[in-house]
Structures are given as structure tokens and as C-alpha cells.
Amino acid sequence: MRITVVGDVLLDVDINGVATRLSPDAPVPVVDVADIRRRAGGAGLVATVLEQDGHEVSLVTALSNDHGASHLRRALSGVSVLAGAPLAPTPTKTRVRIGTHPMVRFDEGCAPAPVPASTGEMLAAITSAEAIVVADYGRGITANAGIRAALADAVHRVPVVWDPHPAGSEPVAGVAVVTPNLAEAMAAAKAAGLEPSTAAEEAGRYLLEKWGSGAVLVTRGEDGALLMSAGAVQGIPAPKTNVSDPCGAGDRLAGSLAVHLGFGLDLAQAATKAVGDASAFLAAGGAASLAAVTEAAVLDEVPEVSPVVEPGPFVELKGLELVGAGDLDPDGVRLAHAVRSTGGTVVATGGCFDLLHAGHARTLAAARSMGDCLIVCLNSDESVRRLKGAHRPIVSVQDRAELLLALECVDAVVVFDEDTPEACLAEIKPDIWVKGGDYIPEELPEARLVAGWGGRCVTVPFHPARSTSGLAAALAKVS
Template sequence: MRVTVVGDVLLDVDINGTASRLSPDAPVPVVDVAEVRRRAGGAGLVATLLARDGHDVTLVTALSDDDSASYLDAALATVSVLAGAPLAATPTKTRVRIGTHQMVRFDEGCAPVPTPDCTGAMAAAIESAEVIVVADYGRGITSNADVRAALTAAASRVPVVWDPHPSGSTPVEGAAAVTPNLAEALAFAKPSGTHPLRKAAEEAGEVLLEQWNCGAVLVTIGEDGAVLVDGSSAEHVPAPPARVEDPCGAGDRLAGSLAVYLSLGLDLPRAAARAVADASEFLGNGGAASLQGVGGKPAADQPESKAGSSRGAENNAPRGNRHDGIQLARRVRAAGGTVVATGGCFDLLHAGHARTLAAARSMGDCLVVCLNSDDSVRRLKGDPRPIVSQEDRAELLLTLQCVDAVVIFDEDTPEASIESIRPHLWVKGGDYQPGDLPEARLVESWGGKCVTVPFHPARSTSGLAEALAKVG
């Protein structure tokens, strides 16, 4: 699905460590830093989550040209970024955590800035989208007249879900849904009295529905879920129970999911229920803090990616690859099916491979193969491997009726691809023990399982290669 995310990007920095003593200078804990993670926040988080779900995501935003923006370049590698001219410093939110507890947050560069530019490519990305998420964090992109005109026109064609901000712009008329949290809704609606939680959300939602002339207002109320107001009724949407240690990113997850479900044809109540459930699951799994971050030097100090930078260019090419296998997995999950995935080099396809793949496919509704790229195989196996190029290996795999899609990865291990596919079952040959697989913890983190199928020791790529060498 082609999703365009419009909004303001922040840099979120997590400083994680432990504390076992107080400072001699003041009665404050001394934090021994274990790791520093940097990730895209705001609209960048929405785009990252949707790309991880398998969608073809374009981010329309404004970026600076400082070191923090260089980290954002790396964090948004799976997203096509279209940005206006560089503005002020990148807004950065730094959280210091001891264990899972947030101790303090520092905000930098969050002062108001001039309205960003809108390039032709940015407007075209809005016009061509199948669904749009607006993540307004008050940095001005949604106040640009050309952006607003494109969003208004798009709202008559496709679902537009708007996540508002107290310092941001008014949602365009015709948006399918607006998703403020209760504090934001009360700030916008300015009710005259005080009411219990749900009643306050309902009354604020009714005011905002008329004020914004949108299809619905979904007011989130923390662990109690949300209240959906659509003009005909106000409905409480309960949240599944979840152990929440950090609510960061819940609104971003909810807005992105709601937009996708509406685009898939679900009505508002069902789409809202699923979006609230997705947000609860996201928080239960650790929320934004659990996402893989970018460390080391800024991207500006590292070799440029093959796709290059897309900032400020009219002919922006997507950065990273969107694979049909990831989108297929998303569609199968949305339909309630079982996604199965496996991985390997598959250098010389033989009967053992075919039996393993057929067994894996029999366990679910689709089979996605994570295939080591040529560079990955070379690092793992040494020269002269691979014998067969990645393009030919992928083509051969796809000739098998049991293989539905192939995702090629460049890393030594397939974890990044697995996280994008999020299979219910990760399958390997019986020469492995499920609990010993390095991918086991990752797959189990979303409730999936690692399983093995019978291993055929007499059939191997190495043996076949040796036999071919003798023939030659």
C-alpha cells in the first residue's frame, strides 16, 4: 500500500544505563551509560512503523542539515523522504532511562520556525497516495498553503488521518478521522465544565467534530482506550490490557494503523478497535524505546547509501527497498492468515531445499523466503561463493509453487527482514534446535514461534558443488 506521511520529524535520543550510587556533588543518581540510541520521532516514527509493517512509505517533511539530521537520514533508511529547504536546528528529545524508568527528558531546538517550503515532488506524493497520515508536531509543515491544498484535495479521494498538536495547524476539512489525546482534545475544545474521563472525551469530540468538519474524532484516553465520535454516536473503544512502562509512540502507532485499516475498507468502529489494539500491543512490547536505534557516527561521516540523499531534490528516489514479500505478509496478517518465513543462501537449489520449503509452506497461508545477498553469502561462505547470483537464486525459488515471495537482505543475519515481515512462524531445517536459533527471541517478541522441519543430511549445497567440480 502506498502511504504518504506528512508532518514534522524529531530526533529521539534514548540514553540507557544503570544507577547504583549518588553523586558526591548533589543528591542525584549517577547514571552509568550502557547505550545511546537515536531514532526518528514524530512523523518519522509513524513512517518507520508503517514501513516496518511492509508498506511503501513516502515521508513529506522538512529537515535541517545538522548532525542530528544526519542521524535521521540513517534512521529513515527504509522510507522515501521528500523534504523542503533546510530550516532551523533539528528538534531533539533526549530521554535518560535507568532500566525501564525514564528519569529526565531534555528538549532542544523546539522553538517555532518559519513555514517550510513545499516542492513539486512533495505535493505529488500527497496527490498519488492511497492513504495519508498527518503527524503534526507543530513545526510548520502542515501550515504550508500548498501542502494544505494538496491534503484538502486528497481528503476527497482517500482516507486522511490527522494526528493534531496544540501548536500545530487546524486539520483540513474532509479528513476521515482526527486523533487527539484527551489533553489535546480539551485544549482544542475548551469545555466549560469538568466531567469523568469518557464523558469529557465525548463532549470534546463532539465540539471538535463540528469545528473541524471531519468524518470522526477518536480521542485517546490512555489505558482506558479511546472514545470514537462520528456524528451519529459516541462509542467507547476499550484497550486490551497491556503492561505499559513508557507510553511514547502510542499515538503514532494508533494514527498509522487507523489510516491503513480505513484504506483496507474497514468501517470506523472496526478500524478504531484494531488501531487501539495495535497501539496497546506496541506499548506492551516496549513502545518506541524498544525499536532499534542508530548509533555511532552521524551518517554524514559514513559512506553515502546507494540511493543517496533525498533532501531538497525534485526527483527524489526512495531510500531502501520495499519488497513484495513484506507487503504480502501484511495483507495475509490483515486477513487473519498465518505468515510463514524461512531464510538461507539457497546457493544451489536441491531436493533438500525443496522438501524444507514445501514443509514450511504447509504450515500457513504464505511463505516468504529471506535470501542472503551475494555480498552476504561471500562474507559467510568465502570465495568463490555464491556460485549462483542473487537474482538467479531468487528467480529459481519463485519457480517453486510453495514459495510466495522472496526478500533479499544484505546483512549477515536476517533479523531486520524478519522484523519487517513479522511472521507467525519462522522455519529452519531440523539440524537446528528452535530455542538455539538466534532469531528466536525476536520472533517470540510479537508472539511468533520458531519451528524446525526434517533435515536431509545427504543433500547439501557443498556436496552438490563438490560433485559438479568433479564433473567439470
């Protein structure tokens, strides 16, 4: 089948490796990079999947002339790429994966872009298609007036499936199916003033009327999809699938739906098959399983980027450092400065945290709720030994730090060697210093120090029967 994909192309990069140790510089896992895989994402992923299925695919998009675009052209070697100038860099999304587990992602060049230009070849590919998929990723291609006019004309001749984006353009009237996911459908309904409790069916019906499409297929992950057309609502279950990476499911579904409609299946049949195809795609490994440009790990080939990181564990790669807690350095001092520079409130607490227990978790969660970040000042092994005796700590500082960072409420850990955290506090200068127990805040040893830069001390309730000593004693009885 001759299929045209219209949409925004992204460069997806997977840095794959293994982690078997912590860094000596900070309590973060070291990732030994095995390979770096680059592939086309967004509309490029739709085109790649359809081309690998044996279809004749044209991709109407925008491509820069930068380094990222050269990788995209290599990844799209089997696709006829018809591109206008985007006047923006190639958007690149890089994920670090340990085994099959994604650890962190950082983005480059993903700021809003100007509407790209179109060419006669691009418009001709829309006119000559037997089926069309619009993969809108909010980068402006669907806002081009000439492309919108060509699509508006095409809906009268061939099936057009439109996969929308919250930052993209509204589908042209008359497309066969629009395929928002559940979050997108609910957000659009809420923005229009519908009640927050609006059901998926109500949201879909609202979008059906708003967009003037033949149908709306609201995708719901493992719960399948909800198909709405004039006078009909049908739930489509998804086959049970073990999914390690959901990336690309919506792209696979939209492409398959256009193909099945192009072959003449009715709407319900095509949607059912498309949901099944998306599930099979994920079961086979999803986007990460597709052919990609793979390179051995050479540090000079890792792109230099300005990280914009999804929150997660702090990670260090050999030769490439990635950090968690927004785009902030894992060093707690830098984190404190960055948060404070944007008007945020820095909260800190401290202790040995030798055997992490429920009392610790409650105290840390309470502390985090008081501000915009929580930094834990952690006694080193030597410090714990001087305070608690030669038999302590039970757990090494590396493991204690790793466990603390695994808690969602902890943004950074700073290890100190002294008996008290005063020197650490003087560097961080928290707005709020939190202690657990029955202290009077003004009588804490750190109170005068913290007050010196305008901070304050706060205590949170002590939780009886929950202590490291008690837990250690209980464990000794069963050992």
C-alpha cells in the same frame, strides 16, 4: 500499501545506563552510560513503524542540514524522505533512562519554527498515496499552503487520518478521522468557552463540528478511545497492557488507523483494530523497542545542548551533567540566584532530617507553598554527630539527601559542615527562612542575618508525637 506520512520530524535520543552509586560531588545518582540510541520521532516514528510493517512509505517533512538531521536520515533509511528546508534546527529530545525507567528529558531546538517550503515531489507523494497520515507536531509543515491544498484535494480520494497538535494547524475539512488525545480535546473545548467540567463526548462533538471531519477519535490511554461520527458515539476499550513507556502510542494508532481504513474496513472496525495495535505496540516496549541507530557510550558523541528539563530527580552522567528543577543547576546557591533573577521567591529550611517522618513532610510541604523553590540546608554527618552525639546520624548524609530530593516539594539540598546554617544562608540568601516548632520568628538565631538582605523568618506548626527521637525509640523496641 502506498502510504504518505505528512508531518514534523523530531530526533529522539535515549541515553541508557545503570546507576549503582551516588556522586561524591552532590547527592545525585551517577549513571554509567551503556549505549546511546537515536531514532526518528514525531512523523518519523509513524513512517518508521509503517515501513517496518512492510508498507511503501513516503515521508513529506522538513529537514535541516545539521548534525541532528544526519542522524535522522540514517534512522529513516528505509523510508522515501521528501523534505523541504525548515529554516530551523533539528528538534532533539533526549531522555536519560536507568534500566527501563526514564529519569529526565532535555530538549534542544524545539522553539517555534517558520513554515517550511514544499517541493513538487512532496505534493506528488500526497497525490499518489493510497492512504495518508498527518502527524502534526507544531513545527509548521501542515501550515504550508501548497501542502494544505494537496491534502484538501486528497480527502476526496483516500482516507486521511490527522493526528493534531495544540501548537499545530487545524485539520483540513473532510479528513476521515482526527485523533486528539483526551487532554488535547478538553483543552480545545475549554479554549472555545465550554465549561471546565465538559465531558470527553461533548468535547469530541464540538471538535467534530469545528473541524468538519468524518469522525473524531479521542484517545484515552489505558481507557481506550471514544469514537464520534455523525449521529454515533462508540467507546472502544483498550486491551489490558503492562506499560513501561507510553511513548509513541498515538503515532502507532494513527498509522494503523489509516492502514485499516485504506484496506476498506469501516470506521468502527478500523478504530477498534488501531486501538488494539497501539496496545500491542506498548506491550512490546513502545518506541524504545524500534530499530534505532545505536552507539557505544563515547562521551564525545553526546551532543552539546542547552538543557530544558522536565522536573525530576537530579541526575549526573559521567561526562554529561543533567539537572532537575527546570533548567537550573543542582547547586542550591545557583538555583537561588536563578529563581531570584526571574522575580521568584526563594524559600529555605534546614535540619538534620535523620529519620524522615510525617512531621518533616508536612513542614517541607508548607515551606514550599510559600515560594517558587525550596532549598533544604542539611547538616552533614559530622555536624549531626556534634549536635546529637556519637550514635547519630542513623542515616548517612547521602541517603538523607536522596530521600529529601525524592519529595516533590524539595527542589535542592545543600549540605553544610558547621553546627549552624548561617554560612549556608549567607550564600543562598533566601527570601523566606522556615523553621518548624513553637518559635517566635523574630527570636530565631537566624532572624537578624536573614533580615540583613531583606528576608524574613517564618515558623510552621510543630506536629506533636512526630519526631526523629520518638521514631528511633519506637524502632529500638522492635529491633
